[in-house]
Amino acid sequence: MNMSFGLREENRALLQRVADMIRDDIMPLEEEYQAEIGKGDRWQYTDRQAEILEGLKAKAKAAGLWNFWLTDSEKGFGLTTVEYAYFAEEMGKTPLGAEVFNCSAPDTGNMEVFERYGTEKMKEQWLKPLLEGQIRSAYLMTEPDVASSDATNVSMSCVRDGDDYILNGEKWWSSGAGDPRCKVYIVMVKTGGEDQPKHQRQSMVVVPADAPGIEILRPMEVYGHDDAPHGHMHIRFNNVRVPAENILLGEGRGFEIAQGRLGPGRIHHCMRAIGQAESALEQMCKRSLQREAFGKKLAQLGANYDIIAECRMEIEMARLLCLKAAWYMDQGDARAAAPWISQIKVIAPQVALKVIDEAVQMFGAQGISQDTPLANAWTHVRTLRLADGPDAVHRRQVARAELRKYTQEKV
Structure with missing residues (x-):
């Protein structure tokens, strides 16, 4: 190959x-x-x-x-x-x-959804200003009362009422919904009952951020930080009414759209995480050559040579895995690409976290303070291990793909 x-x-x-x-x-x-x-x-x-x-x-x-x-x-x-x-x-x-x-993110994924699945009206109203960078958007999937890593659990009520749908329920970790420029949400909802096939019960609907009945309850904090003005908001929908034409592709197509949206989004996160790791390694190296203790540069103390070397090697390995996953995406076979995306989704944040943490150690107490960007970088990348699916879910997908080579049974 x-x-x-x-x-x-x-x-x-x-x-x-x-x-x-x-x-x-x-x-x-x-x-x-x-x-x-x-x-x-x-x-x-x-x-x-x-x-x-x-x-x-x-x-x-x-x-x-x-x-x-x-x-x-x-x-x-x-x-x-x-x-x-x-x-x-x-x-x-x-x-x-x-x-x-x-x-x-999440604008790139939302723009892809509008481009692939949106009506001409949606493209004019939402895609055009997003492409121009005039507005921001949010993607609402995760819910507080169910394990949303299994998206079949998503249960926000979406009931047809004449020419409208009425939405009731709560979403949280709605990244970007705190931004005053956020004008539109793409929301995963439940439209099908238990008589429907498991993966045809959810749909996606486009909701203006200023629709009557939307209540922002609170910003979710990440290790004590609210990430203002971007924010990861906890939102309640109280009889929010949207036109039936706002549903994407029709009822029961939510999983189909989600797979088209989340694949690129996951790998984009990983690519940026590798950039954060590179930035942290650069800061670490500069600090190790500028600072002295016990009569020597920090680089010459303890295991710092080994630490710097290991960070460089792990970044290179993560980058190659990311590029391989990207190559599989370019071949156009989403099923073949999925295990590779899951692999890098686990590895890239882990490597970035390790490198950032080692950089923090090199800076000492200053590394956890506001005087370097490392503390914010660490909290952001730690969050990434949960965004777009936690590690355990992606490991499960990798293992199932591996075991499938040796059995005809579903695993």
Whole structure:
């Protein structure tokens, strides 16, 4: 099997332009941007925050560095998933990277849903401003009262009433729903009864974020942090009424849409996690060469040579696995790609967490403080081990695929 993990020559130059903008324009503004959070209303952007973010986005858009995630699309750059991996890794090196180039989760997945499954009206109303970076969106799947890692448990009520559907229930960990620019939700709901096949009971429906009856109960905290102004919100739907035309593809098609949406989203998260690991290793190395203790550079003390070497090797292994999963995605066979996506979904956050934690150790107490980006990076990547399916679910999928080689029975 001939696998290629490289970049076409024209895209190497494009990637370098992205890397240069991240280093020269975005990273120097990170600290100032983060310092603005909490000045006044945490759930609104300060004037300076908006100035920084929108200024960077305008610069990226003017330079044509926009919507790289549109793989194999004439609307984007025609990147393969393998090629996009390199871009996502660069963007993962800074918290602002993905949004500056309009490649943020959950928007990319939601835009793919609108592009593939949305009506012309949805594309005009929601996809167009999302592609322009004018609004944000959220994806509502997880529920507080059921184990949502098994999506057949999703139970938000969605009942047909004439030309409308009426939604009742709660969702939580709705990432991005705290953002004041979030204007639309894609919501997984239950439309079928027990008489329906197990995977035809759920549907997806498009809900305007300002629909009457939507109540944001609270932001969910990640290790004590609310992640404002992005937020992971706990939301209640009280008789929320939406037109029947807002259902995507029709009743019972929710799993079909979810599989089309979550595959790319999972691997994009992993690509960015590798970028975070690279950033942490860079910080670790610089710190080890700048700081002295007991008359020596930190790099020369204890097992630090071994630690740095192990981090480099594990990042390289994770990157290769990520590229292999991306290659399988590019072949167009979702079933063949699934075990590889599950593998990297387990490995990439684990490797990134290890590297970030070792960097924290190199910085000592400063590493867990607000004086480095490492503490925020750690909490973000730890969350990633649960986002889009916990490790145990992905390990189960990998094991089932492995065992299937040796038995004709379902495992």
